[in-house]
Amino acid sequence: MDFIFSIGIFACLFFFILLINKKNKSIPDHILAIWMLAIALHLTSTYINILGYWELYPHLIGITVPFPFFYGPMLYLYIQYSIQDYSQFKFLDYLHFLPIALSYGYMVPFFFTYTEEEKRLVDQGLVNDFGLFSQLMVFAFILSGLSYSILSYRKLNKHEQLIADNFSNSENLDLNWLKSFIWGIALLFITVTLVLIAKEVIEVPFPFYPDLIFYAMLVGAILMLGYYGIRHQHIFTDHEVIDLKSMSNNAYQKSNLKEELAGDKHEQLITLMKEEKPYLAPTLTLSDLAEQLDLSSHHLSQIINQFEQQNFNDFVNKYRVEEFIQRAHKDSHFSFLALALDSGFNSKSTFNAVFRKQKGVTPSQYMSAQMKKAS
Structure with missing residues (x-):
């Protein structure tokens, strides 16, 4: 006692x-x-x-x-x-x-x-x-x-x-x-x-x-x-509090974004993701991507939720996972971690967690299964 x-x-x-x-x-x-x-x-x-x-x-x-x-x-x-x-x-x-x-x-x-x-x-x-x-x-x-x-x-x-x-x-x-x-x-x-x-x-x-x-x-x-x-x-050392008050996406519930414009911007978004690959930047945020599409963050969040049925984090990481898979097929001599970092992930733990969430298995299990199918 x-x-x-x-x-x-x-x-x-x-x-x-x-x-x-x-x-x-x-x-x-x-x-x-x-x-x-x-x-x-x-x-x-x-x-x-x-x-x-x-x-x-x-x-x-x-x-x-x-x-x-x-x-x-x-x-x-x-x-x-x-x-x-x-x-x-x-x-x-x-x-x-x-x-x-x-x-x-x-x-x-x-x-x-x-x-x-x-x-x-x-x-x-x-x-x-x-x-x-x-x-x-x-x-x-x-x-x-x-x-x-x-x-x-x-x-x-x-x-x-x-x-x-x-x-x-x-x-x-x-x-x-x-x-x-x-x-x-x-x-x-x-x-x-x-x-x-x-x-x-x-x-x-x-x-x-x-x-x-x-x-x-x-x-x-x-x-x-x-x-x-x-x-x-870092509770006992200096740290920065990130303010998310202005980032709330509740505003799109009363959005004035027209359906036709939303569809056009969604197509532009998909084209941007495939051709320019902004997801390769580990620090990519919703506001960064919205700026590239000349949209507000609220409208971009609405488009992703409406057309992709995902939040921003899952939407971007879906592309990163597919990028990793493509690179792993082409550059198998590199380590998974190196390929993951090149695909936009910022750490091994994040990569493993996201990959399992997206594919249901670990990266090594998925790639082994892909190799067996190819052979």
Whole structure:
């Protein structure tokens, strides 16, 4: 138990220091730094309670009780500001922390009017002044955590769709790790729910402190965030937030693009892809291609969706896969990776993932089958 809390507190403070010392801090950096500090304080408060210090210093009782209300909003706001480039925190976002303010407001009499002995009795459950409040808080914590996890996941899904509609290579914009982190937070609150049902309803006699499960999972989520932040996503170093607000393709739902013109532009698009091969540029975006066709990004997105039944990412990568196959037949002495890079892919992992998605098999399996057919 000591090990879990020590690792968690140290990790949170370490990440907090990295974030506050980061140059050119963005809003997500500030959000994550505050979140790490809040978790560190929450873990510290819980740990000293387990060690018996609340009994010795009863004025510490309840100081961090509302802190779990930080988890859901911080997760949601971190994702929101990571995928949208805002220069400052919006006023309405402060409303996410209203439950924390209301909780502390309700606890004011406890903090300032109860004696040390009265606080001990409340903490031990011998005085039921805050019994209903405690039950409501637990229910609200769980509801908050699960609700914000769902909202965060939906927002991330919409963002990924926007990326697929605007970028031909999205490896540097991949946020699957963040989806995993959201699942981890959601699983944490689901576990809390199950443990509470087992402890309070079924009355399962746990041979250990059951809340330790929650804190162990919380520390695991923190370490996961740190791993991806340091190894892959540059959370703790300088990075650029890509603004996709102006790239939303919802506008073509009320498009003024005429059907005849759309058909002509689609033919021009196919001719362009076949003859000039713009897809060979790894950094090709929807706006780049739209400019070559003298179209708006919204209209080009509409044409690709309407005529090809694909998003921009799949449409471009379809040509890259076919380009690779042609090159592999002609230049079999080159490695698959070299041919893939020449075909417009920007990495081996992206190439393999796209090829399997397009053809249902790996590149080597596909080419082996092609060679057997030819022979």
